[in-house]
Amino acid sequence: MKYAVAAAVAWFLAVANVSALSYISVLGVTPDFVLILACCWAVIRSEEEALVVVPLCGLMRDLLGSDPAGTALLGFAPIVLLAALARTQVIDSDFPGAIAVVAGGTLIFQIVQTSVLGATGQNIDLWQVIFSVMIPAVIVNALFAPIVYLPVRWLSPPRALAMQGGRRLTATLTSKS
Amino acid sequence: MRLIWWLATVGAVSLVSIFLSERGALAPVHNVTLTISAPVENVLRDAASPVNDIYTSIVDHGSLVRENEDLREQMEELLTQLADQQTNQQTINSLRDALGVKENRPEDKLLAAHVIAQDVSGQKRMIAIDRGQNDGLDEGMVVMSGAGSLVGTVAAAYEEYAWVRLITDPDSAVNAQVNTGVEQPRPAATPGVITGGEASPTAAPTATPAPTGEPQSTAVRGVLEGDLRPDVVLDLLPPDAKIEPGNLVVTSGLGGNYPAGILIGTVKDVQQRPESAFSKATVRTAAQLSSLDTVLVLISFKPARLEAP
Numbered sequence: 001m002k003y004a005v006a007a008a009v010a011w012f013l014a015v016a017n018v019s020a021l022s023y024i025s026v027l028g029v030t031p032d033f034v035l036i037l038a039c040c041w042a043v044i045r046s047e048e049e050a051l052v053v054v055p056l057c058g059l060m061r062d063l064l065g066s067d068p069a070g071t072a073l074l075g076f077a078p079i080v081l082l083a084a085l086a087r088t089q090v091i092d093s094d095f096p097g098a099i100a101v102v103a104g105g106t107l108i109f110q111i112v113q114t115s116v117l118g119a120t121g122q123n124i125d126l127w128q129v130i131f132s133v134m135i136p137a138v139i140v141n142a143l144f145a146p147i148v149y150l151p152v153r154w155l156s157p158p159r160a161l162a163m164q165g166g167r168r169l170t171a172t173l174t175s176k177s
Numbered sequence: 178m179r180l181i182w183w184l185a186t187v188g189a190v191s192l193v194s195i196f197l198s199e200r201g202a203l204a205p206v207h208n209v210t211l212t213i214s215a216p217v218e219n220v221l222r223d224a225a226s227p228v229n230d231i232y233t234s235i236v237d238h239g240s241l242v243r244e245n246e247d248l249r250e251q252m253e254e255l256l257t258q259l260a261d262q263q264t265n266q267q268t269i270n271s272l273r274d275a276l277g278v279k280e281n282r283p284e285d286k287l288l289a290a291h292v293i294a295q296d297v298s299g300q301k302r303m304i305a306i307d308r309g310q311n312d313g314l315d316e317g318m319v320v321m322s323g324a325g326s327l328v329g330t331v332a333a334a335y336e337e338y339a340w341v342r343l344i345t346d347p348d349s350a351v352n353a354q355v356n357t358g359v360e361q362p363r364p365a366a367t368p369g370v371i372t373g374g375e376a377s378p379t380a381a382p383t384a385t386p387a388p389t390g391e392p393q394s395t396a397v398r399g400v401l402e403g404d405l406r407p408d409v410v411l412d413l414l415p416p417d418a419k420i421e422p423g424n425l426v427v428t429s430g431l432g433g434n435y436p437a438g439i440l441i442g443t444v445k446d447v448q449q450r451p452e453s454a455f456s457k458a459t460v461r462t463a464a465q466l467s468s469l470d471t472v473l474v475l476i477s478f479k480p481a482r483l484e485a486p
Contacts, residue, residue: 011214018294018305019218020225023232023468030297051183062194063210066296066303066333066340069203070194077187080180110299117300120199123347124300125404132405133299 006053014060027136031144040152042083043098075112079105102145110134208335286477302346309337317480322464326440345403352431354396411458433481
């Protein structure tokens with residue numbers, strides 16, 4: 001059921017991204033809500049879910065975009081690794097981790113996308129892509145991340161602190177008390 | 178270990194998908210996805226359009242007022258030119274009839290299409306339209322705005338839908354010419370035929386580009402290239418070209434991929450460097466490419482790449 005919901009939300013966000021949200025242009029780029037959803041889901045929910053939801057998001061983005069199908073699937077895959085790293089954080093909130101994963105995931109996705117487009121014959125002006133697309137996209141996606149983070153956080157059960165590992169400051173304090 | 182296997186699997190599937198996609202094997206999948214999503218996309222675009230208009234009018238109020246004044250002045254001049262042009266056209270028609278001269282492109286067939294989606298990846302400038310191979314579309318066909326200026330070409334045609342590469346896309350290259358000494362758009366001389374019934378009938382007289390025939394002696398030729406910015410760059414111009422801001426830029430027809438005489442835009446500024454073999458000009462597109470709702474596909478013109486055996 002949760003995967004069906006994730007797929008439906010990813011599809012809706014992908015559709016909204018290429019239609020209504022395409023009017024939004026901040027720093028010259030449009031926020032990628034599908035990527036943000038993949039990042040937030042991967043950080044907030046379990047790794048098992050991330051292994052399914054992240055490719056689902058990539059698939060939806062591939063099917064509704066003009067890039068070669070598989071580009072987003074490939075570009076989103078590292079988000080699972082970034083989310084795993086974010087889970088090792090030492091503070092008792094996954095919000096900074098989610099923002100960091102959104103920023104890192106966006107950068108990696110942009111690099112993968114540029115590589116795929118370059119390999120498939122697209123004319124790439126690397127400096128322009130870096131300064132006009134990559135850097136603005138990292139900033140804009142991170143800025144818009146709370147819009148997706150909050151509903152996902154709200155709909156997710158709170159994490160059991162014991163499952164976070166002893167590296168969390170609060171986990172240690174909680175167990176002593 | 179599990180993550181490594183997962184990454185390897187996803188990577189392999191992705192690479193196979195990219196390969197198949199480049200070979201066109203996944204076109205039916207894209208077509209089905211767009212068929213399912215198009216109604217929702219249309220509703221969302223229609224809903225967002227007024228919100229965008231309000232937002233734009235608030236943010237760009239000052240520039241809109243200035244633009245409005247400029248447009249009023251331009252319209253007045255155009256109407257004056259139109260009156261002259263109509264008189265001249267009547268003379269040309271009667272002379273053409275008398276001499277038995279054939280028109281260059283007597284009747285263009287245009288197919289109206291709705292824009293349903295826009296690529297938001299940032300590295301491309303593409304739009305999706307609700308017409309495809311079943312409507313006679315093919316890759317490379319020329320796409321124009323409702324007012325008849327150049328928008329781009331069909332990049333990928335599925336059964337019911339197509340992706341259009343805008344002239345601002347980095348992969349776009351158009352043989353163009355600057356009509357020096359001409360600073361206002363010429364009204365079209367021959368009414369076109371719009372099929373599909375979705376374009377306003379009033380658009381017909383302006384939808385067809387003016388049949389220009391041979392390039393004018395005052396034309397300066399170059400290659401128009403997109404580079405992700407709203408304006409496009411006209412490169413490979415002769416270093417001594419006398420080009421001024423406001424000059425009209427139209428397709429030259431060289432190469433056979435675009436008919437000659439389609440309006441592209443106006444020269445914004447010129448960069449002439451003595452040490453360079455060519456000069457460049459920045460061109461402001463006539464069509465508002467970021468907010469297109471309806472476009473016209475020129476289905477009667479077969480680009481050279483489609484005509485080739």
